[in-house]
Amino acid sequence: MIVVTTPTGSIGHQALEHLIRADAPLRVIARDPSRLPAAVHEHAEVVKGASHDPAVLAEALAGADSLLWVMPPDPAAASVHAHAIAFTGPLCDAITAHRVPRVVGVSSLGRAVARHAGQISAVFAMDHLIESTGVHYRSLGMPGFMDNMLWQLEPIRSQGVFFGSLPADRKSPACATRDIAAVAAGLLLDPTWTGQETVAVPGPEDLSPDDMARVMSEELGRPIGYRRLPAQALQASMVERGMTQAWAQGLTDMTAAVEAGLYDAEPYPDRATTSPTTFRTWCREVLRPALGA
Template sequence: MSKHIVVTGATGNIGSALVHTLLQQGHRVTAVARPSQRFDALQAAGATTHPGDLHDTASLTEALRGADAVFLMIPPNVTAPDVLAHMRQVGESLVDAVRAADLKQAVFLSSIGADQLAGTGPVVGVHHQEARLKAVDGLQVAYLRPAYFMENFLANIDLIQHMGIIGSAMRPDLAFPMVATQDIAAKAAELLNQGFEAGSVHYILGPQSYTMQQVAQVIGQAIGRPDLPYVQFPYDQAKQGMVQAGLSENMASLYDEMTRNMNEEKVMVKEERTPASTSPTTLQQFVETVFVPAFQGATAAQPA
């Protein structure tokens, strides 16, 4: 049965893949995002586009009114001076719009670790948003809790090109679940298409857990640098590197908190895997289909 589904954050990796999947399934899709080339491409693919900022509750309410369901997310803002305050503002705007539009069904992009009140860095923001959505009378919500995004490794391209390494403050031997964003979009599409139990939580944990050492090996093999090393940076050096890369001091501090607690295996590392939470895309497949083309494109763009 065809539905009218609204997708927020529609130009991101997850949102964009979700819009295309829902269109292929025959649904009427309204894509909400800021104007961009990616936004125009969604319109060309058949989506109705609603340009807007998620802080704009009135505009968002207009987009949601009359829809059967919505995919909700709080797009990351890594440059915000107070990241959790930014997440709260967007989160409250989303909830106000859902209430005003009298929406009945939503799938919310949360995160592994969202069951914990503290110690998870930026994930604390989605912990609070889950609680806000639970408090909306008459709204059926499914909560997606994906693991660490494989797409995060794209940030290492510059490091590989200029220093010949992959690096972060994460322990090299720490195995934790990693997921490709296309698998998150596929799960969201499945829930929006088939329906779900109100209040249900859906973990998406990739096919297995990987270590950063394994990540370096897989990427190194794929780009013709089989000896590519993984380097664990001291926490202060990693944080300084994030700020130099354009993250706000606050966001760098939140990532630092999360990494320290993951390294000590306090958060987001040992989620129990089930057949339902296991998603198909392997690290090798992600590297071949997403990382290598991005790396080659960045290398081609380098001045000779």
């Protein structure tokens, strides 16, 4: 039995598509089962509730062979680190109680060097907690998601611009969530791996914001530019939109860590094999249809 959390999220729903095609026995945890596609209801058991609720976890993990664990963000959290600890603690208790053999977790690149990296540091605290149970664990190490560009559909459409706080020429890796989901599904379907390791899913190339703007312009057939905003201005804007100061500060710290080289600490062999979707392909197959819709 494979258990999937966040089944309507960007990674969870795509991992489910792979698992359904493989005809694997499935169980999902969903706050709102009505949001699940018909195919999920047809192929999976559905446990209603939050994935950090001990009672929900007890029901979902009974007899489980593997689990896909995604820790969702909480922009209302008073502390980024405390959110990670409080959300993951009940999982660790349930893993131990139900002797779950394997867990695949969505984490980040840069674990060996991350210091004061906001939400990235918090997700590494999550990794550490899960590993402390002794469970066989694969931590999926990825950089920023190409799919985060979908949050900026409106300025791309109306102004021909997207925003960020990295320097325009700062190259860094990016990956597509569909590649992360494929790697996760492969691990969930494989009952042979043991131990605790990080599996890098870095994307096939390093790109700067200016590189992305050029590719987007070519694929969308019109000029798209990048506008860098001061980190403090972005932080203030996030707070104005309802984030806590702590959560906004965490995102600022995370961006600063990426700019300082968080994702550059180690080489990533076979990048095109583990995460083959280029940004150009993603723009053609995901961004352009989203803008058209």
